[in-house]
Amino acid sequence: xxxxxxxxxxxxxxxxxxxxxxxxxxxxxxxxxxxxxxxxxxxxxxxxxxxxxxxxxxxxxxxxxxxxxxxxxxxxxxxxxxxxxxxxxxxxxxxxxxxxxxxxxxxxxxxxxxxxxxxxxxxxxxxxxxxxxxxxxxxxxxxxxxxxxxxxxxxxxxxxxxxxxxxxxxxxxxxxxxxxxxxxxxxxxxxxxxxxxxxxxxxxxxxxxxxxxxxxxxxxxxxxxxxxxxxxxxxxxxxxxxxxxxxxxxxxxxxxxxxxxxxxxxxxxxxxxxxxxxxxxxxxxxxxxxxxxxxxxxxxxxxxxxxxxxxxxxxxxxxxxxxxxxxxxxxxxxxxxx
Numbered sequence: 303x304x305x306x307x308x309x310x311x312x313x314x315x316x317x318x319x320x321x322x323x324x325x326x327x328x329x330x331x332x333x334x335x336x337x338x339x340x341x342x343x344x345x346x347x348x349x350x351x352x353x354x355x356x357x358x359x360x361x362x363x364x365x366x367x368x369x370x371x372x373x374x375x376x377x378x379x380x381x382x383x384x385x386x387x388x389x390x391x392x393x394x395x396x397x398x399x400x401x402x403x404x405x406x407x408x409x410x411x412x413x414x415x416x417x418x419x420x421x422x423x424x425x426x427x428x429x430x431x432x433x434x435x436x437x438x439x440x441x442x443x444x445x446x447x448x449x450x451x452x453x454x455x456x457x458x459x460x461x462x463x464x465x466x467x468x469x470x471x472x473x474x475x476x477x478x479x480x481x482x483x484x485x486x487x488x489x490x491x492x493x494x495x496x497x498x499x500x501x502x503x504x505x506x507x508x509x510x511x512x513x514x515x516x517x518x519x520x521x522x523x524x525x526x527x528x529x530x531x532x533x534x535x536x537x538x539x540x541x542x543x544x545x546x547x548x549x550x551x552x553x554x555x556x557x558x559x560x561x562x563x564x565x566x567x568x569x570x571x572x573x574x575x576x577x578x579x580x581x582x583x584x585x586x587x588x589x590x591x592x593x594x595x596x597x598x599x600x601x602x603x604x605x606x607x608x609x610x611x612x613x614x615x616x617x618x619x620x621x622x623x624x625x626x627x628x629x630x631x632x633x634x635x636x637x638x639x640x
Contacts, residue, residue, distance in 0.1 A: 307527070307537060307545070308335050313346035315454040326461060333462030336556075340563035341527050341547045343540070344455075344516075349447050351542060354518055357444050357484075358576055360437040365403065365486040365574075367433060375429045377406060377635060383418075383426025384408075384628065384635075390488065391499070393631055395506035396609070401490065401569070402504045405431075407441055407482040422586065423625050424481065445482050448516055448580040452480070455514055455546065456582065463556070463593065474555075474590055475513065479583040479620065487524065487567065487575035504567040504575070507608045510549035511627050512583025512620070517545040522575040528564040531606075550613040551584055551620060557592045557599035564608040586621040 310331045314324035335342035364372070369389060377386040385406050391399035407428050411418050417425040430438030453471070460469040470478075487504040504524065519525065523539035527547075537545060553562035569575040584590055592614075602614045616623060629636040 305535070307339065307341050307343050307535070309343045309345060309543070310335065311346045312344045312451075312455065312458065313348075315458045316346075316348050316451070325458070325467075329458045329461035332455070332458045336459070336462070336548055336552070336560040338561075339527065339529065340553075340561035341537075341545065341565075343537075344544050344546055345542075347451055347544055349451060349518075349544075353440075353443060353447065354541065354578075357440050357578065358520060360434050360440050361405075361484050361486070361576055361578075362574075363434045364405070364431050364437055367431075371433060372403075372431065375405075375431045377429075377632070378638065380426060380429040382421045382423050383429070384424045384632075385426060386429035387431070388632070394633065395501070395503070395508050395631070397630075398503075398506060399500045400505050401500050401502065402485050402487045402567075404486065405441075405484040407445065407484070409445075409480055410442065417586070422621070423628070424479070425586075441482065441484070444578070445480070445580075448482065449480055452478075452514060452516060452580065452582040455516070459514070459552070463595065465593075470513070474551075474584045474588040474620075475582070477585045479512065479581075479586050479624070481581040481583065483579050483581075485577045485579070487522075487569040487577070489569055489572050489574060502568065504569050507564045507566045509553075509562045509564055509608060510547060510581065511551070511624055512549040512581050513552050514582045515547050515549060516580045516582070517547075518578040518580075519545070520576045522569060522571040522573055524567045524569045524571065524575055525577075526566050526568070528566075528608075534566075549581070549583070550623075551590045554590050554613045554616065555593055556595060557614060558602060559595065559597075559599055562613065583624065584620040586619070586624075588620045589618070590620060 314320035314328045375386045380386045390403045456470045457467040521539045525537040526534040550562045552560045
């Protein structure tokens with residue numbers, strides 16, 4: 303296993319002027335990374351530094367507010383849309399409160415949308431703070447940039463699997479479920495851990511649920527990727543370079559050839575940490591079935607999974623899978639929406 307995550311220039315997937323050979327080379331590198339560790343870093347991603355720095359500045363301004371002010375856009379106010387702010391310790395991983403707070407964001411949908419009318423979980427309007435007033439518009443701009451980048455990366459994944467470039471767009475991700483999170487990790491205070499009942503981990507060991515995650519982060523560090531049973535890799539904190547990892551549905555789609563790898567976050571920097579994960583998931587009503595790929599897939603080793611469950615054994619739609627997962631992340635909120 304490599305001691306560092308590969309760095310891939312994804313420019314050929316974004317430029318209409320790129321040659322077919324350049325795009326295929328990029329796709330081959332993505333395929334290799336997905337098979338080896340399920341994680342890679344990307345450069346030449348087309349997202350401006352100015353936008354990232356503006357998002358970072360506005361997000362820090364919001365999280366510096368007191369909880370009373372932040373609670374004016376608290377998640378329960380958004381109902382089944384699951385949008386808005388949650389406080390430190392309100393989100394759980396494996397039943398233990400995480401040492402982070404965040405802002406949940408998704409695709410803006412009008413009240414007349416059939417999915418909103420049906421109160422489909424995670425569908426609706428965003429619940430943005432009034433202070434700073436510019437944060438909502440900036441988050442929407444970031445969301446659009448990530449959708450564009452994500453579509454290009456999915457084309458690369460398809461090519462790497464020897465599929466047509468538009469395979470995902472025409473099948474299980476024709477109407478992708480896109481979710482965005484702004485996370486704020488306060489520095490770990492050793493004197494208060496575990497006395498306050500909150501984990502020392504900003505996010506404990508877990509895998510992501512969907513297809514791809516694109517992560518932007520500040521320069522604090524803290525992200526770790528499980529490389530072997532007893533080995534964790536510290537991912538460098540490079541604000542201009544994004545980290546990409548695959549989720550459970552790509553693991554399932556490839557029968558484990560692509561690895562949905564466990565990862566975790568601990569902010570030991572002594573400073574506050576900001577991160578910006580964007581999730582590209584299958585369509586809500588998609589059923590993800592394994593592709594007929596060449597070669598013998600690896601054994602369905604449940605023991606390698608952080609939760610000792612098999613994504614290969616799952617049956618149902620992606621919406622059902624995601625709802626089951628998120629209900630464990632926010633059990634109190636989920637209970638009020640039943």
